[in-house]
Amino acid sequence: MVPHVATDAPEGAVPLRLVAANELESWLAGRTAAERQWLSRHGFAAKSGEWLALPGADGAVAEIVAGVERPLDVWSIAGLPGVLPAGAYRLADSPGAESATALATGWALGTYEFTRYKTGRGSFPTLIAPEGTDLAEVSRVREAVFLARDLINMPSEDLGPAELAAVALDLAGQFGAESEVIVGDDLLVRNFPMVHAVGRAATGAPRLIDIRWGDPTAPRITLVGKGVCFDSGGLDLKTAEGMRWMKKDMGGAAAMLGLARMVMDAGLPVRLRLLVPAVENAVAGNAFRPGDILRSRLGKTVEIGNTDAEGRLILADALAYGAEEQPELMIDAATLTGAARVAVGLELGATFTDDDDLWQALERHARAERDPLWRMPLWQPYRKSMESRIADIDNVGTSRYGGAITAALFLQEFTGGAKSWVHFDIMGFNMTPRPGRPVGGEAFAIRALYRLLAERFPKP
Structure with a gap:
């Protein structure tokens, strides 16, 4: 078991969509007009480390869109555990086994705190390990x-x-x-x-x-x-x-x-x-x-x-x-x-x-x-x-x-x-x-x- 990296996706795990800046235009073409307007209003440019929550019809978070650089590596989403709200997240697209292990490793490393002398954040969001993740390696x-x-x-x-x-x-x-x-x-x-x-x-x-x-x-x-x-x-x-x-x-x-x-x-x-x-x-x-x-x-x-x-x-x-x-x-x-x-x-x-x-x-x-x-x-x-x-x-x-x-x-x-x-x-x-x-x-x-x-x- 790896803290903050899970194997089973709970009901309601939020999709995490990874988009590179040079992919943004083509990706936006497949989204709804309301989503495009939301992303534009918030100035989302898919810069590495940038993220934005897309609301669903009920007002709840429907998806997280995060900017990355390609190819994906261990640090691509390592900053997200420190900024995303508590909860479970799953990758919207399968990255392949090698990238899955790297991304899960970076997520795990992103939950580090030294709390021997000072109380830390205490809880982090959980990533549902993508298919092919070598959890033993993570x-x-x-x-x-x-x-x-x-x-x-x-x-x-x-x-x-x-x-x-x-x-x-x-x-x-x-x-x-x-x-x-x-x-x-x-x-x-x-x-x-x-x-x-x-x-x-x-x-x-x-x-x-x-x-x-x-x-x-x-x-x-x-x-x-x-x-x-x-x-x-x-x-x-x-x-x-x-x-x-x-x-x-x-x-x-x-x-x-x-x-x-x-x-x-x-x-x-x-x-x-x-x-x-x-x-x-x-x-x-x-x-x-x-x-x-x-x-x-x-x-x-x-x-x-x-x-x-x-x-x-x-x-x-x-x-x-x-x-x-x-x-x-x-x-x-x-x-x-x-x-x-x-x-x-x-x-x-x-x-x-x-x-x-x-x-x-x-x-x-x-x-x-x-x-x-x-x-x-x-x-x-x-x-x-x-x-x-x-x-x-x-x-x-x-x-x-x-x-x-x-x-x-x-x-x-x-x-x-x-x-x-x-x-x-x-x-x-x-x-x-x-x-x-x-x-x-x-x-x-x-x-x-x-x-x-x-x-x-x-x-x-």
């Missing part, structure tokens, strides 16, 4: 996206490293996955020195979350998510403005938890591994410092040029650990750099990989799912800007330019065992509302990634 995407959004929206006071680990363990329990959490000084014993260094100044101990699921003989897929539950910048303290939304700095971990949920729920024939280094980058007497030299799990030494470039440090240990198993594909996601936001803005996931075939497949699915990604270059000449006189590498480049690229190049140094690797530098947050995507946490890239994995590793 539910799978809804649950994964809502999980990621909820985690990102949670204030750090209530979602520190321990709480993030508890969510991951609960997810593992739901699907019978193996799990382990390495906490505090045990990180040093188990050789995760950079995770420990970044998180040691916080009152909530740093930890590495490790979840394994699926047949051990199946192809290995490893997900790594940046779990910085709050980022003050460390001793290189952020400004007040820069710190305001740093509760979202675990957006990569939230996205990978959502993706892992989809993979497990679908039962894809893979050996899935999820690694989340969970820390708070805090300020205290034992905080790591600019100029410190940290030894990584891989053995490389890292000079700290800036303590606010902490995400790449914890990811490096986790990536090196995941690469030891030589997975077929290793995916990491992180709210890593402001430079990526400058480069591609707030709505695109900056994507780095040296696997051209992987990128081509990802781009195809990103377009189909309206889950936009943009490939950025792993420009090797920029590696020299991270050279250190006294360590193997510096955690930041000497140039103020190309920061997203140098961050990705830093991570690449720790992925050697993986047969293929892709890195997503994401916003993890909607700063402005769009249909189905309210202001707040957002699960960047996971719908495209799930489609990629389902295609590459189909169920028998």
